[in-house]
Amino acid sequence: MTKVVIDANVLISAAYGGIPLDAVSKAFSIGEVFLSPAVIGEINGTIGRLSPKVGEERAVFLLALWKRLASHCTVLKPVEKGHICRDPKDDAYLHLCIAAGADFLITGDKDLLAVDPERVALLPERLKIVTPRQFLETPEPGR
Numbered sequence: 137m138t139k140v141v142i143d144a145n146v147l148i149s150a151a152y153g154g155i156p157l158d159a160v161s162k163a164f165s166i167g168e169v170f171l172s173p174a175v176i177g178e179i180n181g182t183i184g185r186l187s188p189k190v191g192e193e194r195a196v197f198l199l200a201l202w203k204r205l206a207s208h209c210t211v212l213k214p215v216e217k218g219h220i221c222r223d224p225k226d227d228a229y230l231h232l233c234i235a236a237g238a239d240f241l242i243t244g245d246k247d248l249l250a251v252d253p254e255r256v257a258l259l260p261e262r263l264k265i266v267t268p269r270q271f272l273e274t275p276e277p278g279r
Contacts, residue, residue, distance in 0.1 A: 138167030139236050141229055143243035144178045146268055148186070151201050159242055159268035164208060166276050170236040171209045174228035179206075212236055217258050223247035230256075233263055240274075241265045 140163040149156035163169050179202060187195035214228075214235035221227050226248050233241050237260050243249060244267055253263040266274065 138163075138240065139238045140167050140169050140240045140242065141175075141232050141236060141238045142169060143229060143241070143245055143248065144175060144182055145244060146242050147179060147202070147205065148182055148198065149244075150205075151198050155268045155272065159271045160205070162272060162276075163240070163242065167239070169209045170232055170238065171206060171211050172214055172228060172232045172235070173211070175232060176206065176211070178228070210236075220256055220258065221247050221251055230259065233260060234258055238263055240271060242268055242271045244268065 142160060142163060146156050147160060150160040151157075183195065183198050183202060186198065190198070212232060212235045214231040216227070217231055217234060219227055220230045223245075226245060229241055229243070229248060230251065232238070239260070239262055241248065241263065243265065248265055249267065251259075251265055253259040253261070253265060264274070
C-alpha cells in the first residue's frame, strides 16, 4: 500500500478543485494518507486565517470538508529528528514522512521540493517529494 503525506496547502487547495483535488483523490484511492498533530494544527490555523477572507459560509464548508478528509487519515506522532529542511517549519512534514515510511510527500512548497531524499539519511529511501501534478503523472502501483 502506498503511503502518502500531503502538505496543508495542497489539502486546503483541494477544496477548490483542479489538480490539487485530483492529487488528493488519487492519494486516498491508492494508499494511506498520514497526518500528525503539527500538520493538523497548521491546517486548522490556515482555515482560521482564511475565514475572514473567504466568508463564513465558505469557511464552514472548508472546515467540514477538512474534518471529513481527516477522518480517513492515519494520525502519527513523529519524533523530531532535527532540522532537515531549509525552512524549519517544514520539518514537521519530513518527520511525518520518516514516521510513516512514506512513499510520497505531495507539496507545492519550494523549500520541501528542494529536499533531496537520497541525500538525507533519515528519510525513507523510496520517498519522492513531488508537486500535485507530478503525483498525478506517477503510475499507480501495479500498472
